[in-house]
Amino acid sequence: MxxxxxxxxxxxxxxxxxxxxxxxxxxxxxxxxxxxxxxxxxxxxxxxxxxxxxxxxxxxxxxxxxxxxxxxxxxxxxxxxxSVNLSLRLHCPNCDSTQVERQDIIEHVSCGFQGPQSKFVDNVCPKCSQPLGQVGVDYVRQGTQYVCRSCDQIFQAPIQKLTCMRDDISFSVSDAxxxxxxxxxxMPRLEEEINRAVNQQQYIQEKVEALGFKTRSPATMTGRSGVKQTFFLVATSGVGFMKTNIVMDIINTGSTEEVFSLYAKAIDVGAYGVLFAAIPSLSDDAKKVADSYGMTYVEAEDMSTTADRLVKKFAELVETPEERMLEVFGGLGKQGPPSQVA
Ligand SMILES: [Zn+2]
Ligand SMILES: [Zn+2]
Ligand SMILES: [Zn+2]
Structure with a gap:
């Protein structure tokens, strides 16, 4: 797998x-x-x-x-x-206001008025203006209920709604x-794969360094376009004016698009050569593209064979006589960026 x-x-x-x-x-x-x-x-x-x-x-x-x-x-x-950043709010079932309060409700038996205790200022009924009188005789406590301050409705159970703190909309719990x-x-499988990949990366770096190159992996370089381009590995030899970078990458779909995009990245950073591995394989069209742009590639069924083949190919290329290497790795220069002046 x-x-x-x-x-x-x-x-x-x-x-x-x-x-x-x-x-x-x-x-x-x-x-x-x-x-x-x-x-x-x-x-x-x-x-x-x-x-x-x-x-x-x-x-x-x-x-x-x-x-x-x-x-x-x-x-x-x-x-x-x-978003789960919601707040639960109580709404009036009559007018939907959230100005609902729990209050002790009193019924004034003599006139039939019902209301929250707060309306009976100084124990005087707000409807008939008579004193409340004696509890159980003139008035009765009806327990705690909710009162809407907006429409004065009294109710047993307010409507519970959730409000999104982000876009301030309310909805019922059943709609959320x-x-x-x-x-x-x-998962252990991912850990193992990553460990293996890191080992392979280190293996490739060691082998390439043994051939006299400096390596960075993964490597990010800022291209002429100003875009930061990331490669699996960049091998550098020489200093100053004579400094050359060979970029290495691994591609996965094996499509022409992937090859084009790697070519564009390599040109952007002024790479001297490109070597890439296609896991598991490269389409025939993609091979033609790679060949015509002077890109060198290997095909490999998985990561472990990839490391071996990349190293082998790299060694083959750099150990061949100068002219052959130029021919193979100098392919990018042949196409050249449009801005290049002869
Ligand atoms: Zn209301
Ligand atoms: Zn009254
Ligand atoms: Zn929302």
Whole structure:
């Protein structure tokens, strides 16, 4: 099953996150309630690495059994925005106002008026202006009920509604979707894969360095466009004016689009050559594209064979005589960026 996991393992930011979580005592990405945020909760640690759609990515990992959902709570969400930052409010069943209060209700038997105790100022009935008189004879206490200050309605049970603190809409509990809140724990399978990937990455770095290159993996370089381009590995030789960078990457769909986009990234950073691995394979069209743009590639069924083949290919290329290397790795220059002046 390592072919489908390799897509996740190639995700540099995810690998960094997993390495961080592996160091935590409980190896878990924790949910944190935060009122000011869109959903009313966040995964701050994961967001540092995964950015805006963190929860979506965590869910995808859970769907692929790479992380384990650990139930925290089931809560109501806003039907409009999904936020769980809701407040329960009591509404008047007559006019919907939230100005409802619990009060002791008194009935003045002699005139039949019923109202909250607060209306009987100085023990005088507000309707007939007579004194209240004797309890149990002239008036009776009817217990606690709710009174609406807006429409004066007296009622036993107010309507309970949830209000979304984000977009200020109210809805009944029965209209609110239930939202399950989870922490996400690392599954051993993901840990093993990441460890293996890190070992392979280190293995590739060692081998490439043994050939006289400096390496960075993963490597981010700012291109001429100003965009930060990330590669699986960048091998550098020479200094100053003579400095050359060879970029290495791993692609997953094997499509022409993926090859084009890698080429564009490499050109943007002025790479001298591109070597990439396609897991598990490259389409025939993509091979033609790679060949015509002077990109070197290997195909490999999984990560472990990828490491070996990349290293072998790299060694083959750099150990061949200068002219051959120029021919193979100099392919990018042949196409050249449009701005390049001869
Ligand atoms: Zn909302
Ligand atoms: Zn009312
Ligand atoms: Zn009265």
């Amino acid at each position: 390592s072919a489908d996991i390799s897509g996740f393992v190639r995700n540099v930011r995810l690998v960094k996150l997993v390495l961080r979580v592996m160091d935590l005592p409980d190896k878990t990405i924790k949910f944190e309630r935060q009122a000011g945020t869109a959903q009313g909760y966040r995964y701050p640690l994961a967001e540092e690495y995964l950015g805006a759609n963190t929860q979506e990515q965590l869910e995808e990992l859970a769907d692929n059994s790479l992380m384990e959902r650990q139930f925290v709570a089931k809560e109501f969400g806003c039907p409009k925005c999904g 979707p239930e939202v399950s809140l989870y922490n996400y724990g690392l």
